[in-house]
Amino acid sequence: MDDSTLSDLLHRFGFSDKEVDTYLTLLAHGEAKASTIAEAAGVSKRYVYSVSEVLEDRGFVDVNDHVVPTMIRARDPEEVIARLTADVESMKPGLEERFAKTEPAVEQFEVIKARVTVEKRIKALIAEAETELTISVPQPILTELRSELTAAVDRGVLVLLIVSGTDDAPEDAQSIASVTRVWRELMPTMVAVDRQLGLVAPAEMLVRANSGKQAIVFAQEQLGPVIVGSFFGNYWPVADEVAVADPDELPVTYTDFRRAVFQATLWLWSDSDLWVTVSGRSTETNEHTTVSGRVVDVVQGIVAPVNNTFPVENSLTIETEDEALVTVGGRGAFVEDIEAESVTLALSAPN
Structure with missing residues (x-):
């Protein structure tokens, strides 16, 4: 040296x-x-x-x-x-x-020009889903995504799927999604994962070679709810429901409110007495609260027939032990009495 x-x-x-x-x-x-x-x-x-x-x-x-x-x-x-x-x-x-351990920052936007790369990104996004996946894809590429969708359902993700460009229910529809809808017209490919990650691509990009179109992959918490809102507001209502998965075995505690509403809806429709314990925030006092009682009503737009008044409205109505009615909403709730953090559903009254 x-x-x-x-x-x-x-x-x-x-x-x-x-x-x-x-x-x-x-x-x-x-x-x-x-x-x-x-x-x-x-x-x-x-x-x-x-x-x-x-x-x-x-x-x-x-x-x-x-x-x-x-x-x-x-x-x-x-x-x-x-x-x-x-x-x-x-x-x-x-x-x-x-040392504050942090993960490397993910790019907020990525533009993709190749169809094969778009398919790889969709698979990767599905694999990352932990609580909720809203996805619309053209029928020709559904086969490529079947194993990833099945794995997401198996790990408890609420999978809401639209298959566009077809009138036919996909094979094993109940195993690849919680709710499956079809629409004969092609629609944009849209993927939103846990309302934070996602992808948007023109319909032609995944069904035509060399379409010249581009897809956008995003990792932005503010954009995720916008894509989900568009999915429920513009496309979910016009597609036809062809399959609904069986309800979960109860009791189960959910931290994703939309999934809790979906499960509550399925059990109420089966004429079961459904009981719930909700932990969350009082929208009136802003203090933490816990409420238990019987579920007497559900407002939702996930499974037909829907009864909400705007696309992302989902709520539960609970009758408490003293016969008071309490309404529960999800993240950002302000109309309902409680903004839920966790929801435990059961087929018998809590002790």
């Missing part, structure tokens, strides 16, 4: 230029008087004494001032490196404790 590289490394440990020169000179001598080091390094004798004290504190040299003249000896480099290594290792727990 040349002197320049060694000097640069020593600078990283807080050495000044003169300290580097003094230390390297001392290393070359092994042990020497202050006057010898001063002459060789081109600094004053007083400076050598001063620097030697600093280097001794750092564990680089030993100063023997019990003899005349004072002798300064460089410590064995192996000993110096061992001490530096120990110092660095001792910092590790403190650094890790203070």
Whole structure:
């Protein structure tokens, strides 16, 4: 290693230029008087004494001032490196404790021109879904997505699927989605995952080769609800329902309100007595509250026949033990009495 590289490394440990020169000179001598080091390094004798004290504190040299003249000896480099290594290792727990672990930022928008890449992105997005997936795809590519959709349903994701460009129900419709609808006309490909990630592509891009169209992949929490709103407002109502999955075995606790409403709807339609415990925020007092009772009504637009007054309206009405009626909404609720954080559905009254 040349002197320049060694000097640069020593600078990283807080050495000044003169300290580097003094230390390297001392290393070359092994042990020497202050006057010898001063002459060789081109600094004053007083400076050598001063620097030697600093280097001794750092564990680089030993100063023997019990003899005349004072002798300064460089410590064995192996000993110096061992001490530096120990110092660095001792910092590790403190650094890790203070380090805020963050995931690399995902690009908010990505433009895709190739059809095969769009299909790969759709598969990846489906695989990331944890609570809710709203998706519309043209019938020709549904086969490519079947295994990913089935896996999403199996892990408890609410999958709302529109297959466009066909009148026919897809094979195994109940296993690939919670609710499946079809529409004979082609519609834009739309994917929204947990209302945060998604993709939008023109209809032609996935059914025609070299369409010249482009898709957009987004990772933006503010945009997700807009895509979901468009899905429910413009396309879900005009498509025909062809399959609905069986309800979950209860009791189950849901943190995704739309899925809780969907399950409540299926169980109420089966003429079951359905009981619920809701944990959430009172929209009147803004305080945390818990309410239990029997579900007496559902407002929803997920499964036919719908009864909501605007596309994303979903709510439960609960009759409590004292016969009071309490309305429950999802994230951002303000019309209802409670904004739900978790909903536990059961077929018997809570203890």
